[in-house]
Amino acid sequence: MVPCMGMSFYDKLKFNADGLIPAIVQDQKTGRVLMMAWMNRASLEKTVETGKTHFWSRSRQKFWMKGEESGHTQSVKDIAFDCDGDTLLVQVEQTGPACHEGYRSCFFQSVEGASAFKTTEPQLIPPEQIYHKK
């Protein structure tokens, strides 16, 4: 007899018409939401398998590992999915800034008043130092 292995969490997920699911990435220690990016099934499997976040870039149509160029990788601590199975929440330990603009979080700007906005956290590294270093 084949033992019942239970339902896979992959069966609970709904990828969209392009085969993608949004993944919210949160710093496990501080609770800071760092970024949101898209995964396809292959990048999610690679994330589970390696413990490093992998995504699918819609603009570049490319599979990528977070930090592959910058070194600012994310070690996965937990992967949750929501009640509709159409969004992931990934808890990570982040090396360096998560944002390609050199901020800790991509959400470094907030609305102020009716329509103005302000920067809410310091830039940790100038972007040119992130991507053009040997």
Add this chain to the structure above:
Amino acid sequence: MVPCMGMSFYDKLKFNADGLIPAIVQDQKTGRVLMMAWMNRASLEKTVETGKTHFWSRSRQKFWMKGEESGHTQSVKDIAFDCDGDTLLVQVEQTGPACHEGYRSCFFQSVEGASAFKTTEPQLIPPEQIYHKK
């Protein structure tokens, strides 16, 4: 002379081909990510104007205020947007559970091992008590 009013944050945002932008909703006090839902321009404006979260339901093709049926509304404390302008992060004070299944957060299930999953938080209210009460 007309004073320079600066750029509106709306000009920084990129709504997708359907006119929508994903909004991550986070409990400001605890840092718990509660849910992710979609906003169109009108629901975002209404959110800014009223201080209560409003969304666009893709499945029901309907404008809705969070908590309009359940009473579990969200008072907005901050609205941030990411470096690409294609995702919002809304800090709220949540009344009751955020999830329509009666959990504090919609992300109440996490991956365990290679493909199994587990429930990570208690159900606060059975769903039938949320939606069928007078």
